Amino acid sequence: MFKSESLKSPSLFPEDIFSKIPLDHPVRLINAVVDELDISSILSQYKGGGTTSYHPRxxxxxxxxxxxxxxxxxxxxxxxxxxxxxxxxxxxxxxPDHRTINYFRAKRLKGQIHQLFADVVRLLQELQYV
Incomplete structure (x- = not known):
């Protein structure tokens, strides 16, 4: 007749929604490439003290x-x-809220975003995506 509406029948163990992300999805490539970037110049901007920050990577x-x-x-x-x-x-x-995103983009990445993009393109070439 009709398929059940899963929202109206909760389960004991919730489904892992992240398992729905295909292995070849671009988000996985971006994750892997950014993991390879040298971000030491960005990390050096964090002095410590105060509240904790979201990880720059x-x-x-x-x-x-x-x-x-x-x-x-x-x-x-x-x-x-x-x-x-x-x-x-x-x-x-x-x-992170929009203020945090804006601050990170404007202050932490200032003068470095172009180099990061160049590094990403270089890594994509090495991986034969470009």
């Missing part, structure tokens, strides 16, 4: 994946982190 992954999807607004990126499983997976379910 995670923030770079989220920004690069957003740019890959033509999302440039920090508010749209913030929303994607709560609505899109690819962004959720990439961020490890972290939820």
């Amino acid at each position: 995670m923030m770079i992954k989220v920004l690069f994946y957003a740019y890959f999807n033509n999302i440039y607004s920090s508010r749209k990126i913030e929303r994607a982190l709560t609505e899109n499983i690819y962004f959720m997976w990439l961020s490890g379910n972290s939820l």
Whole structure:
């Protein structure tokens, strides 16, 4: 007759939604490539003390994946982190708000974003994607 509506029948063990991300999805490539980037110059900007920060590598992954999807607004990126499983997976379910995203982009990546993009292209060439 009709398929059951899964939202109305909860399960004891919830499904792992991240298992729905295909192994060949671009989000996995962005994750792997950014893991290979040298971000020591960005890490050196963090002096310690005060409140904890989101890891810069995670923030770079989220920004690069957003740019890959033509999302440039920090508010749209913030929303994607709560609505899109690819962004959720990439961020490890972290939820930086739009101010944090903007600050990271404007202050921490200032003068370094072009080099990071060049490094990504170089790595993609080495992996024979470009």
